[in-house]
Amino acid sequence: MDMKFDAQAEGFRAEVRSFVESNLPDDIRAKVSEEEMILPRDMMQRWHHELFKQGWGCPSWPVEHGGAGWSDEEHYLFEREIALADAPRPIPYGVVMLAPCLMEYGSKAQQEKFLPGILTGDQLWCQGFSEPNAGSDLASLKCRAERDGDHYVINGSKTWTSDAHVADWMFGLFRTDSSGRKQQGITFLMIDMKSEGVTISPLENFEGTHEVNQVFFDNVRVSVDNRVGAENEGWGVAKYLLGLERFGTAEVGRSLASLGRLKTLAKTVKVGSGTLLNDSDFMNEVARAEIALRALEVTEQRFLFGPGGSESMGAEASMLKVRGTEIQQDILELAHQALGYHAHAMIDVASPENDHNPAAIAKAHYNFRKTSIYAGSNEIQKTIIAKAVLGL
Ligand SMILES: Cc1cc2nc3c(=O)[nH]c(=O)nc-3n(C[C@H](O)[C@H](O)[C@H](O)COP(=O)(O)OP(=O)(O)OC[C@H]3O[C@@H](n4cnc5c(N)ncnc54)[C@H](O)[C@@H]3O)c2cc1C
Numbered sequence: 001m002d003m004k005f006d007a008q009a010e011g012f013r014a015e016v017r018s019f020v021e022s023n024l025p026d027d028i029r030a031k032v033s034e035e036e037m038i039l040p041r042d043m044m045q046r047w048h049h050e051l052f053k054q055g056w057g058c059p060s061w062p063v064e065h066g067g068a069g070w071s072d073e074e075h076y077l078f079e080r081e082i083a084l085a086d087a088p089r090p091i092p093y094g095v096v097m098l099a100p101c102l103m104e105y106g107s108k109a110q111q112e113k114f115l116p117g118i119l120t121g122d123q124l125w126c127q128g129f130s131e132p133n134a135g136s137d138l139a140s141l142k143c144r145a146e147r148d149g150d151h152y153v154i155n156g157s158k159t160w161t162s163d164a165h166v167a168d169w170m171f172g173l174f175r176t177d178s179s180g181r182k183q184q185g186i187t188f189l190m191i192d193m194k195s196e197g198v199t200i201s202p203l204e205n206f207e208g209t210h211e212v213n214q215v216f217f218d219n220v221r222v223s224v225d226n227r228v229g230a231e232n233e234g235w236g237v238a239k240y241l242l243g244l245e246r247f248g249t250a251e252v253g254r255s256l257a258s259l260g261r262l263k264t265l266a267k268t269v270k271v272g273s274g275t276l277l278n279d280s281d282f283m284n285e286v287a288r289a290e291i292a293l294r295a296l297e298v299t300e301q302r303f304l305f306g307p308g309g310s311e312s313m314g315a316e317a318s319m320l321k322v323r324g325t326e327i328q329q330d331i332l333e334l335a336h337q338a339l340g341y342h343a344h345a346m347i348d349v350a351s352p353e354n355d356h357n358p359a360a361i362a363k364a365h366y367n368f369r370k371t372s373i374y375a376g377s378n379e380i381q382k383t384i385i386a387k388a389v390l391g392l
Helices: 007-023 026-033 040-052 072-084 090-104 107-121 235-243 253-270 280-305 315-340 340-344 356-371 378-388
Strands: 125-128 144-148 151-158 169-174 186-192 196-205 210-223
Touching: 007 040, 007 072, 007 125, 026 040, 040 107, 040 151, 040 340, 090 107, 090 125, 090 151, 090 169, 090 235, 125 151, 151 169, 169 235, 186 210, 235 280, 253 280, 253 315, 315 340, 315 356, 315 378, 340 356
Parallel strands: 125 169
Antiparallel strands: 144 151, 144 169, 151 210, 169 186, 196 210
C-alpha cells in the first residue's frame, strides 16, 4: 500500500493546514485539545461559520447543494488535518446524518426549508433514536406518534440525546404502528424543539459534563409535512442514515494528536530525578499504542483507497470503529495513569509540581468511556464483523 499522496493532494493538505492555522480561534482550539468533543453552541457555530465562508461547511454534500466537490483523497486529508490541528469535529447530526437523508428521501419543500440552515450552521439538530428500552435493539422503540388529521401527536421519550439542549430541531424515529414486525411501523419525523410539550432533562456524565439528555414528549403536535419518507417506512431511512459515515470513523488524526499530548505529558511528569520518559514500562505501553494506531491508519487507508476502494463501508466501518475507540481509550488511560494520584482530583487546577492540568486529562479519560457505547456499541459492531467477515 503506497501511502504517499500526489503533489496536488499535498497542495490541498497544505491549504487546509494553513486555513486552520489562520482561522481556528484559540479558545476553541484549547477546548478541543483538552479532548472536549461536544462544544458549547456558540463555539460549534463560530467554527462552522469560518468553514462555511471558505466553502467547506458541508464538504461531503453534492456541489449543487453547497458541497465542496472534493475527491476521496481530499476528504480524507481535510478530516485528518482538522483533527491534527485540534479543530472541532463537524457538527454531525444535521450535516452528516439528516441532510443526506433529506437529499435521498425528502421532498423538494423539505430540502428548501432545512438544507440552507444546516449548510450555514445557523440551525443545529439532534438525533432522537435511542429510548430507555431501545438502544442496541433500536427497532423495539415505543415512543408513539399517532395520526390526527394532518398532524402526528407524539407521546413518550428519547434518551441519551446528545446536544438536545442546544439543538433547534430533532430528527427521530417514532412508532406509528405496532401490529407487524418491529422494524415495520416506524416513521421518521422532524420536530421543532420549541414545540409545546417537549421537555429536555439533562443527564450529567460521570465526570460532570452535560452532553446528553432525556427528552420527553407530552402530546407534541408535528405536521405531516415534517415526515421524511412514507409513514411506517422510517426504518429504511434510518438504515440509510446509519450507513453514511465513511471518513473519520477510526479517528486516527484525533488519536495522533492525543498521542502527541501523551508524549509531552511523559516528558513533564517528574519521577524521581527524571521524568516518565525514563520509565521503560510506561514508554513500552506508549509505543504499543503508537504501533496499534499506525496499523489502524494503514488499515483505514487500505479500506478507503486500496483495490476496489470503498463506496460504502459495511463491516469495514465496524472494524475501524472498534479498533479506533479501543486505541483512543488506551491512550487516554495511559495519560490518566501518568498523572498518578493527581488523576483523582478532577478539579480545575494546574498540578503544583507539573506543568499540565490533571483535571482535564482525568475528565477526558472518563468521558471517552462513551466512545465504545455510542454509534452502535463495540459488542454490536463485533457481531456485525462476525456475521459479515467470518460468516458466523
Ligand atoms: C455519550 C452518548 C451519546 C449518545 N448520543 C445519542 C444520540 O445523540 N442519539 C441517540 O439516539 N442515541 C444516543 N446514544 C445512545 C446509544 O446509541 C446507545 O447507548 C447504544 O446504542 C447502546 O444502547 P443502550 O445504552 O440502550 O445499551 P444496551 O443496548 O442495553 O446495551 C447494554 C450492554 O449490552 C451489550 N449488548 C446489547 N445487546 C447485545 C447483543 N445483541 N450482543 C452483545 N452485546 C449486547 C451492549 O454492547 C452494552 O454493552 C448515546 C450514547 C452515549 C453513551
